[in-house]
Amino acid sequence: MAGSFSQAQKRYKRAFIPVMVFYVVACFGGSYLRAQYETPPDWLSAIVALTMAAPVVAVLFLKLRLLSETDEYTRFRQARNMLFGAAFTVSVCTVWGFLELVELVPHMWTFLVAPIYFFSWGIASLVNRDGGPC
Missing domain, CATH: 1.10.287 (Helix Hairpins)
Known part of the structure; x- marks a missing residue:
């Protein structure tokens, strides 16, 4: 165990907040980038989709880390x-x-x-x- 629950919770929040900010930026930025094309290229759509999915996956791993530190x-x-x-x-x-x-x-x-x-x-x-x- 890496420390008290409150310390683990603080570490979780310090990582969670930037991940969620990245998620919001990725959602709005990705939508904006795709809207610049009449038909967005597949490579751009793939990058946008993966960029929006990454923070969701990161949150699961952050929760697993929090779980291991309690x-x-x-x-x-x-x-x-x-x-x-x-x-x-x-x-x-x-x-x-x-x-x-x-x-x-x-x-x-x-x-x-x-x-x-x-x-x-x-x-x-x-x-x-x-x-x-x-």
Whole structure:
């Protein structure tokens, strides 16, 4: 363990804030760059997409680092919340995928998996704040 939870939380926030600033700049900047072309070149679209995805991936790794720097009880609670978020996300995506397969629902963009995961993880964190049911 690298130190107290508050120290780990401070390290997390010091890394998280610049990553999120980069994400916002990438989203707006990427959209602006693509709008400069009637038909944006594939290489530009790929760079924009990867640049927007990188901070989302970085946040997951920052959370994993935070998890490894905390005590066992906090680690257990966070891991349980992350697992609930993952289980909920996989469930939603699986059900939606089969409904999509039989053409009962429209196609869902894959990038929505991350917001569904983060949202369900957040809900689990709220529900389990005092050692709740999940």
